[in-house]
Amino acid sequence: MAAPSSSAGFGGMSSDNAKGLALAVSSSAFIGASFIVKKMGLRRAADSGVRAGYGGYSYLVEPLWWIGMISMIVGEIANFAAYAFAPAILVTPLGALSIIISAALAHSILQEKLHTFGILGCVLCVVGSITIALHAPQERDIDSVREVWDLATEPAFLSYASIVVVAALVLIYFVVPQHGQTNIMVYIGVCSLLGSLTVMSVKALGIALKLTFSGVNQLFYPQTWAFALIVATCVSTQINYLNKGITSPFAYHVEGLLAN
Template identity: 65%
Template sequence: MAFSKDNLIGFVLALCSSGFIGASFIVKKKGLRKAAACGVRAGLGGYSYLLEPLWWLGMITMIVGEVANFVAYAFAPALLVTPLGALSIIVSAVLAHFILKEKLNNLGILGCLMCIVGSVIIVIHAPQERNITSVQEIWSMATQKVFLLYVGSVIVLVFILAIHLAPLCGHTNVLVFTGICSLMGSLSVMSVKALGISLKLTFEGNNQLIYPETWFFMTVVMTCVITQMNYLNKALDTFSTVVVSPIYYVMFTTLTIFASVILFKDWDGESGASIVSEICGFIVVLSGTILLHMTKGTEGLPSFKCDYQPVSPALSARLYTENGELIKCDDEDM
């Protein structure tokens, strides 16, 4: 299938977005470490990182990347833009190797190469962006029974993870915090795409700001992004970046593509060969992220079991690093 001008614009913006977002993980991680040196960690409910300039630099870097990603969704389908987020994992893993000293071995390098190959396959076989003429058309698709069922399932799962599982095993099971981020992320991408298309049409002279649907999508975006950022901070502060980034990408991308296929009918009119190629490319990318996950040694990794142990009162005086070692602030620093 020919690579259209809109797809090319979306592709370039997605590449820029991956670079900024991948770097932001590292900068924010360093900010979280610095803030945790003499304060309550974000993973334990602390917000001292809000006073750390390095964390804000990482946040600004992430915002720049997200803005580029936002614009990319207005030009290209989610099936093209979202999988390219694998490149942010590569950036994050490489920078973590050199800056955070989180070792990236030969298996991790192979995982990076697989992510690149899979992304190329997806880009080549990506579907064309659907021609949408108004935000009301998107609203009509969003209120279909199948997509409403998906939205309802996401909301229920988020409440179960946040209210029931997070207090029990959120600090031992990396899937809890990243699961909340991924589920909310799939809804935020659908709303971002709807909002991006609305603004694109508005700039082209077809004003969509007069419709309440546009403002509804904007509200959903803000709600989902705030929730994502909160739990992503918890995940980054509790677990290694090399662990969080791939798992978050796999879950987020899978759910987003699934939601996009339901809402925007990305595979309608596509040949069976193109669909199979896209799925194969996605599987290659997922395999690459799994290899990146395996680059983290088993020693010091948080358990995936949901074992709950009461938190002692003295725990707040002792800060855990991601490799499991205990550190204490000096008496003078305290």
């Protein structure tokens, strides 16, 4: 039996969508701030070791980097919970709000100048996020994580996922070593490609946990653990290349484009 969905809300929005909205916004706040704190930690680590952009891992012993990492984890947990309540079409675009937070903090704390087009981009993020939040569709009820798995294993999506994985591997093994420090699109490409699979898997895992907590146990389905493995693999890879991007010469652009 499907978990009951609540239809009461405010402003024409269901209560589940409202919960997802609140969680997504709080997630953006934590994640946006985490970029700045992590970058401060990476800068400190670079002063005493090899920069992350060149393969160094001295940031792992830098407390400030871990504070930023904890902030990001809190934000990702909130984001994860948001996917359990609201449709991905509502939650994912709201992640763009972290761009505004990162830009504002980078301007005030890191003394990175925010240009006119950057300000315009922030305004567009706000307008777009509000528009999507006001017109987000209602999510259909899901009875089991197996329903999501059936959708994810349809030929069209499998073809897309295969293209994404191959493209990411090509970037990681052939493009990053040669152009990672000179081309803005390399790290962005790796994180964004894998991010598309992360969103789908996080949504599926969120649904599984929501159903489990409501009394419909999904933990004994292998599909649940398959989605969890995909999330762990994609997220760990994204974090690794995000750290490289943050310490690259075009770090400000990477933060903004990857904040979502």
